Amino acid sequence: KLCPPWRCWEVGLRDALLSTCPKVCVVGGGPAGFYTAQHLIKVCISAINLFFLQARQDVQVDVYERLPVPFGLVRFGVAPDHPEVKNVINTFTQTAKHSRCSFYGNVNVGKDVSVAELLRSYHAVVLSYGAEGNRSVGVPGEHLSGVYSAKDFVGWYNGLPSCRELDPDLSCDTAVVLGQGNVALDVARILLSPLDILKKTDITQPALEALAASRVRSVLIVGRRGPLQVACTIKELREMVTLPGTRPEMTPSDFEGVKDALKDLPRPRKRLTELMMKTALERPGEKEQERWNSASRVWGFRFFRSPVEVLPDAEGKKVAAVRLAVNRLEGSGEGAQAVRSGDVEDVPCGLVISSIGYKSLPIDAGVPFDSRRAIVPNSMGRVQQVLGLYCSGWLKTGPTGVIATTMNNSFDTARSLMEDMDSGKLDVSAEKPGSLRIRALLEEKGVEPVVFSDWEKIDSLEVRRGEARGKPREKLLSVEEMLAVARS
Amino acid sequence: MAASAAVRTSMGLTLRLSRLIPDCSTCPFYRLKSCGNSSASLQRRGSFDSFRTTNRHLQTTIGLCREEDSSTAEDPEEVVNVVYIDRSGRRIPVKAKVGDNVLYLAHKHGIPLEGACEASLACSTCHVYVSDAHFDKLPEPEEREDDMLDMAPMLQETSRLGCQIVLTPELDGIELTLPKITRNFYVDGHVPKPH
Helix, strand or coil: CECCHHHHHHHCHHHHHHHHCCEEEEECCCHHHHHHHHHHHCCCCCHHHHHCCCCECCCEEEEECCCCCCCHHHHHCCCCCCHHHHHHHHHHHHHHCCCCEEEEECCCECCCECHHHHHHHCCEEEECCCCCEECCCCCCCCCCECEEEHHHHHHHHCCCHHHCCCCCCCCCCEEEEECCCHHHHHHHHHHHCCHHHHCCCCCCHHHHHHHHCCCCCEEEEECCCCHHHCCCCHHHHHHHHCCCCEEECCCHHHHCCHHHHHHHCCHHHHHHHHHHHHHHHCCCCHHHHHHHHHCCEEEEEECCEEEEEEEECCCCCEEEEEEEEEEEEECCHHHCEEEEEEEEEEEECCEEEECCCEECCCCCCCCCCECCCCECCCECCECCCCCCEEECCHHHHCCCCCHHHHHHHHHHHHHHHHHHHHHCCCCCCCCCCCHHHHHHHHHHCCCCCECHHHHHHHHHHHHHHHHCCCCCCCCCCCHHHHHHHHHC | CHHHHHHHHHHHHHHHHCCCCCCHHHCHHHHCCCCCCCHHHHHHHCHHHHHCCCCCCCCCCCCCCCCCCCCCCCCCCCEEEEEEECCCCCEEEEEEECCCEHHHHHHHCCCCCCCCCCCCCCCCCCEEEECHHHHCCCCCCCHHHHHHHCCCCCCCCCEEEHHHCECCHHHCCEEEECCCCCCCCCCCCCCCCCC
């Protein structure tokens, strides 16, 4: 596992390092994959090794990604009007271009190559492929036209190839969003944002055109429990409260008892609740009152409501309303439970977007999967039933958290992996063929990976196309187009 | 002359729109008017030179608004002594200058403080704990910094975002601790039973 200097002179330093260096494969080219790779690539010299003038050998990391383009949810999940969050792409680009990192896009792990093959070719495999499924609401009418998952709606306006044909009908007056997390607020904000703002972002052109023609004027953001249990955070709430051309409409009675609970709340929850209360209960300042008076669009939280059915129109094909059961709360704080009170109310609407959570899917029969929690079972990133297998990101902990959470999570897995290399639990002394073998296997199947410099061709074309329209980029919308440019 | 000026302006706009030139409004250098990289000077130098990574080592972020890497002014009144305490508890003393930004200073000295959003107040990866004695000497955080701090795991009374701290003489001796990465991640907030 350690490369003594004298051996390096014999064999030739570069050959010694390259052929006997530990090789790690990362499955998934999103934030989790890249942060894990970044942490593994940094040179670490441990104290003991320094004494014997030996260095832990530099790790070679190969990142495999199903799409031709990297960056996962940073590209396809972060809202178009949050470009600063996407700055992290610069960090990931540096990692991808490092001499000990290789990116292989257009490779479908589980179909083009199995995890077992990867485990044979690499010293370790880290699964970071995230959560591409979504939790279903589980009510009748969920499959009517006009009902979408937030995952698909967000994928549509962000240019995810599989969501290209979504074509949501925005000709109705009212949209109901189920769920009160940050994704729900992103959806509401994109539905109600003035065109002037959206047209300068990297939102896809078809989505921009659809939103320009949209007749949606009212968005209700529905949650089972109360104001003290919302899952969104203050930055996103503030953006809704100050969204030009809109005014908030909340139900003051939903806030009974909330003021008394404030003093015991931790800071983040306290500040968030104070902002909500201010918006719902206090008279706005003069300027804000003016804005509200002239607003043509409205949004609001509807608390203590659970969907029980999506009701169809007269022809039975499209959504016409959502039936909501009224809840009351038992208990308080994070653990409060919503209990049906017996009442229901019907809310007419033409668009329902369910934003109740993403969900990971199993990739390969050889990988243990906890289908109840929808994660790969692990302890600190180690998949205990399979030596050499690790996981990071949402696949490891469940689909919640922002870039910073994923960063910590991925560094944590990388640390477990490096501990195992150092302790000998993971035997890195044997040579492994790494990408040489995998690329040969892929070639036999006619699969041609997209390397990072190919992605850079796609990137610069998107940026050039965007310039013509005053946007940061105009995304390519299909895998075929992406591959055509990559191969050009 | 007018034509070339127009080209430069539109080039600047293009680069800004395509995110190659950072949006300076959130960077404390810009607000304190001590940013060395005004967009005009970037255009004069030939903008793309600034974006090349000159450091061979793997840097964690590209610091587009990094202050000039001049040979340090030895003026003692300019010197601010800073100690970074990394995640393993190791103390790393750094001799900095008045006006240095805590995040980019960390990068310059190889301290693993991430800055994912590049000082745009859109993440909390540069979260640090400030030494008690110096915390009150910092200017109040603006609302946007507080909003992002709310997202940081293991928030404490002396938490601040490193990208918003600019060194002044009275911060001499400041100690900045990188929060430990917790090793307990469970989906539903479950706390493992000790065994």
